[in-house]
Amino acid sequence: xxxxxxxxxxxxxxxxxxxxxxxxxxxxxxxxxxxxxxxxxxxxxxxxxxxxxxxxxxxxxxxxxxxxxxxxxxxxxxxxxxxxxxxxxxxxxxxxxxxxxxxxxxxxxxxxxxxxxxxxxxxxxxxxxxxxxxxxxxxxxxxxxxxxxxxxxxxxxxxxxxxxxxxxxxxxxxxxxxxxxxxxxxxxxxxxxxxxxxxxxxxxxxxxxxxxxxxxxxxxxxxxxxxxxxxxxxxxxxxxxxxxxxxxxxxxxxxxxxx
Amino acid sequence: xxxxxxxxxxxxxxxxxxxxxxxxxxxxxxxxxxxxxxxxxxxxxxxxxxxxxxxxxxxxxxxxxxxxxxxxxxxxxxxxxxxxxxxxxxxxxxxxxxxxxxxxxxxxxxxxxxxxxxxxxxxxxxxxxxxxxxxxxxxxxxxxxxxxxxxxxxxxxxxxxxxxxxxxxxxxxxxxxxxxxxxxxxxxxxxxxxxxxxxxxxxxxxxxxxxxxxxxxxxxxxxxxxxxxxxxxxxxxxxxxxxxxxxxxxxxxxxxxxxxxxxxxxxxxxxxxxxxxxxxxxxxxxxxxxxxxxxxxxxxxxxxxxxxxxxxxxxxxxxxxxxxxxxxxxxxxxxxxxxxxxxxxxxxxxxxxxxxxxxxxxxxxxxxxxxxxxxxxxxxxxxx
Ligand SMILES: Cc1cc2nc3c(=O)[nH]c(=O)nc-3n(C[C@H](O)[C@H](O)[C@H](O)COP(=O)(O)OP(=O)(O)OC[C@H]3O[C@@H](n4cnc5c(N)ncnc54)[C@H](O)[C@@H]3O)c2cc1C
Ligand SMILES: Cc1cc2nc3c(=O)[nH]c(=O)nc-3n(C[C@H](O)[C@H](O)[C@H](O)COP(=O)(O)OP(=O)(O)OC[C@H]3O[C@@H](n4cnc5c(N)ncnc54)[C@H](O)[C@@H]3O)c2cc1C
Numbered sequence: 077x078x079x080x081x082x083x084x085x086x087x088x089x090x091x092x093x094x095x096x097x098x099x100x101x102x103x104x105x106x107x108x109x110x111x112x113x114x115x116x117x118x119x120x121x122x123x124x125x126x127x128x129x130x131x132x133x134x135x136x137x138x139x140x141x142x143x144x145x146x147x148x149x150x151x152x153x154x155x156x157x158x159x160x161x162x163x164x165x166x167x168x169x170x171x172x173x174x175x176x177x178x179x180x181x182x183x184x185x186x187x188x189x190x191x192x193x194x195x196x197x198x199x200x201x202x203x204x205x206x207x208x209x210x211x212x213x214x215x216x217x218x219x220x221x222x223x224x225x226x227x228x229x230x231x232x233x234x235x236x237x238x239x240x241x242x243x244x245x246x247x248x249x250x251x252x253x254x255x256x257x258x259x260x261x262x263x264x265x266x267x268x269x270x271x272x273x274x275x276x277x278x279x280x281x282x283x284x285x286x287x288x289x290x291x292x293x294x295x296x297x298x299x300x301x302x303x304x305x306x307x308x309x310x311x312x313x314x315x316x317x318x319x320x321x322x323x324x325x326x327x328x329x330x331x332x333x334x335x
Numbered sequence: 336x337x338x339x340x341x342x343x344x345x346x347x348x349x350x351x352x353x354x355x356x357x358x359x360x361x362x363x364x365x366x367x368x369x370x371x372x373x374x375x376x377x378x379x380x381x382x383x384x385x386x387x388x389x390x391x392x393x394x395x396x397x398x399x400x401x402x403x404x405x406x407x408x409x410x411x412x413x414x415x416x417x418x419x420x421x422x423x424x425x426x427x428x429x430x431x432x433x434x435x436x437x438x439x440x441x442x443x444x445x446x447x448x449x450x451x452x453x454x455x456x457x458x459x460x461x462x463x464x465x466x467x468x469x470x471x472x473x474x475x476x477x478x479x480x481x482x483x484x485x486x487x488x489x490x491x492x493x494x495x496x497x498x499x500x501x502x503x504x505x506x507x508x509x510x511x512x513x514x515x516x517x518x519x520x521x522x523x524x525x526x527x528x529x530x531x532x533x534x535x536x537x538x539x540x541x542x543x544x545x546x547x548x549x550x551x552x553x554x555x556x557x558x559x560x561x562x563x564x565x566x567x568x569x570x571x572x573x574x575x576x577x578x579x580x581x582x583x584x585x586x587x588x589x590x591x592x593x594x595x596x597x598x599x600x601x602x603x604x605x606x607x608x609x610x611x612x613x614x615x616x617x618x619x620x621x622x623x624x625x626x627x628x629x630x631x632x633x634x635x636x637x638x639x640x641x642x643x644x645x646x647x648x649x650x651x652x653x654x655x656x657x658x659x660x661x662x663x664x665x666x667x668x669x670x671x672x673x674x675x676x677x678x679x680x681x682x683x684x685x686x687x688x689x690x691x692x693x694x695x696x697x698x699x700x701x702x703x704x705x706x707x708x709x710x711x712x713x714x715x716x717x718x719x
Contacts, residue, residue, distance in 0.1 A: 152344060262352050264382035265395040268344045 077131035077225065077247075079122045080187040081155065082178060082208075083115040085139045085146035086198040093198070099293060100300040101168045102198060104140060111146045114193025116153070117253050120260040121223055122191045123154045129225055132156045134185065138166060138177055144276070151271035152263035159185055163280040168293030171199070175207035177291050181284045182212060187248055189230065194219050194252040205252035215245035221256040336637050338404075345401055349408035352381065353416075358685075361413045361543065365688055368535070368542045370496050374416055379450020383420055388432050392444035399578060400640040403585035407633075410589025411596065412685075414692040415543030417586045422492035422544075423447065425579045427454020430503055430520065434563035434571050439522065443501055452500030457488035457549055458572055464490070465705050468507070468516050468569065473551065475506035475521050480558040482508075482521050484529070488549040490699075495532040495547040499525045502549065505568050518568035522560045529554030540691035577650055579700045580657040581643060584636035587660035587696045590689055591629040594664075594671035597686050598622050601675060612674070621670045628663035635659050651713035658706040661696035668693035 087093045087107035094103045111119075122133045135150040135158040137143050147158045161181050169177060182190060190212075195202040209216030217223075220232035221240065225247070234241040235254050263271075281288055289295050315324045329335045338346065356377055364371050378384065386402040388394025395401070402424055410417035428447040431439055431454070446452040463470020473486025484506055488494075494502055502523050509517040523530050533548040563571060602613030602622065612618050639652035671686040672679035679686050697703045711717065 148340075148344065152348075262348050262377075262381045263344070264380075265341075265345050265386055265397045265401055266382060266390065268341050268348070269396065271344075272341065 077125065077129050078134070078186060078188045079125060079131060080134045080136050080182060080185065080190050081115070081118050081122045081150065082190065082192045082204070083119065083135050083137050083146055083150050084112040084193075084196050084198075085109040085137065085143040086112045086196055089113075089197050095300070095303050099168060100303060101293070104142065109142055109145055111149050112193055112196045112198075114195060114197075114253065114255060115150075116260040117255055117257055118191045118193050119150050119153050119155060120258045121251075121253050122189075123261075124258065125189070125223065125225055131188070134159060134187075136178065136181060136185070137161065138169075138174060138181075140167075147276055148271050149263065151274045151276075152267040153261055154263075154267060155274075157274055158276045160276055160278045161280075161284060162278055163286075165281045165286075165288045165292050168296060169291045170296035170298045171201045171203050171207060172298075173291040173296050175204055175211055177281075177284065177286050178204070179208055179211035180286045181279060182208070184279075184284050189225070189247060190250045192250065192252045194254050205250055209250040212248075212250065215249045216252075217243050217245055217249055218252045220251050220253050223251060223253070223257070336634065342401065342404055345397075346404045346408055348381070349383070349405045350411070352377070353409050353412035357409070357412045357416055361416065362683060362685070362688070365413075365415065365542045366682060370545050371416055371419070371543050372497070375419060375450055375453075375498070378416075378420060382448075384423055384428070384450040385448030386424065388424075388428060388444060388448050392432065392440060393446075393448040394444070395448075398644055399581070400637075400644060403582055403636060403640055406582055407585040407589035407592070410586040411593040413543070413688070414586060414590055415541050417589060418492060418541060418544050419453070421579070421582045421586055422455060423450070423453045425582045426456035426575065427493065427501070427503070429578065430456065430562060430571060430575050431501075431522070433574070434520070434567070435522075436559070436563070438559070439562065443522070446500060451498065453493045453496055453498050455491050455493040455499060455502045456572075456575070457491045457494065457502050457504045459489050459491070461487055461489040461548070465702055467505075467572075468518055471505070471507060471516065471518070473504065473506045475504075475508050475519065477508070477558060478555075481555045482558060482560065484521065484523065484551040484554040484556070486551050488551075490536070490546055491549055493545050494549055495535065496545045499545075501525065502530075503562060504549075504551070505572060508565060508568075511566070517566045519565050520562040520568045520571055521556060522562055523551075523554065523556055527554055527556055540688075540693070540695055542691075576700060577653050578643065580653040580706075581636055581639045581649075583696065583700045584632065584639065584653070584656035584660040587657075587664040587693075588629060588633045588636060590693055590696070591625070591632060591660065591663040591667040594667035594686060594689055595622065595625050595629055597684075597689075598625065598671050598674045605676075618674060621674060625667045625670055628659075628666055632656070632660035632663040651710055654701075654706040654709040654713070657701065658703055658710070661693075661703060664689075664693045664696050 088110045091107040094106045096103045133155040135155045138161040192205045217232045219235045221235050222233040224231045228247045231244045382395045385394030386397045387399045390396045406417045475482045475484045503520050507516045508519040511517045531550045605612045635656040639656040642649040668690045672690045
């Protein structure tokens with residue numbers, strides 16, 4: 077099975093994250109880049125599927141040069157090779173543009189199964205899996221907390237508010253995973269050293285036959301009009317228990333529509 | 336000094352592991368004085384027990400410096416976890432890898448490098464640790480094709496866990512021509528009749544590390560359990576301890592760094608007299624001093640490791656690294672506890688644990704006095 081995992085480099089959530097004042101895109105130099113957390117689960121799931129069914133795991137990342145750190149980590153975990161889509165023309169792409177660029181690349185490199193995280197920690201649109209499936213004309217199986225492949229069919233448990241749905245499809249397909257699905261492995265030192273020797277193919281927009289009019293800041297349909305720093309957190313409300321603490325707490329929750 | 340990409344990736348991986356998998360659970364284990372089996376299992380899967388050992392024995396094919404980096408990052412969060420790896424690898428597996436026969440390597444290393452089994456090394460005896468072999472009483476006598484071991488060992492790390500596999504025991508196996516005792520190392524599998532392990536000591540620190548007294552009463556093991564050559568025991572443990580000092584230095588630097596990490600967080604939050612306490616120069620200078628000690632100690636162990644890996648003599652550098660870094664750990668733990676005030680004295684804060692864990696670093700694998708003796712000897716003062 078030819079599995080491609082889409083991995084995004086995001087700024088470390090533990091550090092302060094900023095947008096650039098010039099073009100209102102994420103300031104990727106301001107913070108350490110890390111693998112988007114859910115994408116580690118996606119890599120782990122792909123590796124487990126490979127261990128069970130054989131095949132190959134390819135990492136696909138769209139991002140600046142610096143994103144090669146993220147690729148290295150996924151390779152150190154055990155992925156076999158990587159494709160790095162990197163081109164200045166892609167800077168500032170929105171979700172539509174990103175999904176188009178990734179879809180073009182996926183068509184180029186081929187796949188039986190594409191695995192994604194269900195959401196990134198920076199932009200958090202959570203739409204890429206659906207958009208990719210649509211663009212590729214294959215089934216989408218999203219929010220999976222369990223994936224089973226049987227020959228050419230695939231079945232997942234799709235997490236919902238009330239429990240889970242069972243969704244089945246025929247490969248090729250796109251799957252997005254949630255964090256309950258597995259426990260991602262830490263790379264071993266052997267994996268770290270092996271990662272240096274694994275092939276990483278760098279593709280530009282021309283290589284992936286990407287129409288530049290549909291990507292980048294100019295090609296994006298959505299635009300960041302303005303942004304402001306989040307207001308500092310307001311002081312909490314202290315409920316003093318004078319015999320009626322329970323009632324007060326319940327009233328407070330009700331006023332905020334939590335109960 | 337800049338780490339290469341591989342070392343830096345390893346350091347980051349262990350840093351993340353210590354933060355995400357060790358920090359949330361270690362406080363409670365420490366209070367209950369429980370051996371961290373689950374953490375050991377996870378570290379085994381990551382290959383931390385096989386870092387400096389070639390892949391053909393199940394290791395990671397890295398080197399001793401890689402091990403040191405991992406020990407430092409673990410000790411930034413907890414020393415018991417770090418010393419468990421240090422003793423298992425540096426004292427348990429490495430002597431078998433360095434001095435063992437092909438059969439001994441094949442028998443033990445694949446299980447030791449994966450953390451499925453832990454190794455230990457018994458040198459210290461109740462009668463003396465610094466004065467080896469002067470204080471050594473344990474004997475092993477060849478009877479037919481078996482060694483018969485009698486004696487006892489004190490303070491042996493990793494010797495009594497559920498997964499302890501083998502203990503290398505230093506014993507007197509005869510007299511040399513010059514009248515001094517002949518020392519050899521014999522591998523004693525856990526559970527061998529005549530080999531008993533006392534219950535854990537109650538310790539000031541390292542509460543999650545397994546430390547025990549061992550007794551050997553007519554304990555018989557096959558002749559081929561001799562590690563390497565007969566009479567080479569002294570040379571073997573001198574080499575083991577020289578390397579081990581760099582590892583203990585790395586662990587000490589980790590503890591010293593952990594103190595800096597904790598203080599940097601706390602002095603921003605804790606308010607006194609209308610400011611965060613980090614506003615006051617007395618606190619800032621303390622933290623600056625802590626950083627200086629950590630940084631210089633790190634350079635000292637990096638340097639010793641570099642010489643060792645280059646195959647150059649490193650005895651003096653290893654002793655210097657151990658001495659300055661255990662001092663750094665001890666001084667930083669004292670200062671960090673002070674910075675935390677009353678909370679520093681509470682077990683629920685990591686600095687309290689660091690304070691308890693720091694002292695042993697000036698004692699284990701050669702006391703600070705022994706390090707000074709070694710350094711003076713390397714300066715040619717040994718024969719005066
Ligand atoms: C603060 C901020 C706000 C933004 N708001 C919007 C917005 O409102 N609308 C909009 O269209 N765009 C927005 N963007 C742009 C957004 O970064 C890109 O569209 C992005 O490439 C895809 O969106 P996502 O990260 O939200 O994807 P998600 O759908 O949240 O990510 C799901 C999965 O897709 C995969 N994936 C995502 N990006 C990549 C990549 N570059 N390479 C490989 N795999 C990837 C990963 O597996 C990831 O887990 C915003 C960006 C920022 C920084
Ligand atoms: C938690 C823990 C774990 C340990 N793990 C192991 C292990 O796994 N394997 C193992 O073999 N050992 C282990 N040890 C033992 C440790 O290595 C010894 O405790 C250490 O070497 C000191 O020996 P000692 O305790 O006998 O002290 P002693 O040798 O009795 O020393 C007492 C004091 O006298 C000083 N002193 C001794 N000789 C001189 C001199 N000539 N000049 C000046 N001062 C001197 C010492 O520096 C020290 O301050 C462990 C100890 C502890 C506490």
